[in-house]
Amino acid sequence: MIINPSSPANPLAFQSAMVFVDGSNFIHRLQDHKLIWQPGAFEKFAEFVTSPRMNLRTYFYTNPNKLEDFKKQCGESALLGCRVVLGDGIPLENGKIKEKGVDALLVADLIYHAASKNVNHVVVITHDTDFMYALKRVEDFGVTTRLVALLVEPSDRLRGSADRVISINKKTLLDNGWAKENAK
Numbered sequence: 001m002i003i004n005p006s007s008p009a010n011p012l013a014f015q016s017a018m019v020f021v022d023g024s025n026f027i028h029r030l031q032d033h034k035l036i037w038q039p040g041a042f043e044k045f046a047e048f049v050t051s052p053r054m055n056l057r058t059y060f061y062t063n064p065n066k067l068e069d070f071k072k073q074c075g076e077s078a079l080l081g082c083r084v085v086l087g088d089g090i091p092l093e094n095g096k097i098k099e100k101g102v103d104a105l106l107v108a109d110l111i112y113h114a115a116s117k118n119v120n121h122v123v124v125i126t127h128d129t130d131f132m133y134a135l136k137r138v139e140d141f142g143v144t145t146r147l148v149a150l151l152v153e154p155s156d157r158l159r160g161s162a163d164r165v166i167s168i169n170k171k172t173l174l175d176n177g178w179a180k181e182n183a184k
Contacts, residue, residue: 010052013121015049018113020106021082022126023062024099027070031152033170034182037070039077041178046081048176049123049148049166056119058082061106063089064124065097075184085109106132114141116143119146124162127152132161 010125023037030037046058060082062070067084087102106124115117122138124131125148135145147154150172159165173179 006170009117012013012052013054016056017053017121017123018056018119019046019058019123019125020057020110021060022106022124022128022131023060023070023084024102025126025128026060026150027056027062027066030179031073032084033151035170035173035179036182037043037078037179038177039075040080042079043081044176045178046123049146053121059085059106059109061085061087063087063097063099063102063151065089066099069108102126103130107131110134110163111137114143117141119143123148125150127154127158129155129158132158135161143179 022184042058042060042124046055058081060079062084064086066089067086071112085105086099087105089097090100092098110122110124114122114137121144122135123146124135129148131147135147138145144164145162146164146166147158149165149167149172151168153167154165174181
């Protein structure tokens, strides 16, 4: 990083951030809006949601079945730049798959990195209110928090659980080239 001595550096640029994506929720939001995530888009997307901080890592949490469906629809390189963490998929009698342990894995990693002082700032991408308690716990370790609601407005309960909340709509995803409309 080159620092221009004539302009002061933003101190936040020297802080580290991590992004934690509720991948199953993320996948559903894209499907509901008939969008396809673009290959390599996560790196730019993570840079945007962590700005002005430096993103150390992006985690994507889901189960094996949803991951395969996502890759079929968006391509193998749609998760380039992410560390994928898989929970379980439990088959139900009706043939559907019930997700187990995915949210718990996200919360465990979130708390671990905050408690270990591996990060100054975390971004959680979800609209699931179950994460509001984890966001508050992260703040107990002195870590700042940002909630990103993708393609929905967050509930008031969730909105009050993070230091900063941003909503990203379909137009923003398309304009930035992170997603494209599904032609089907």
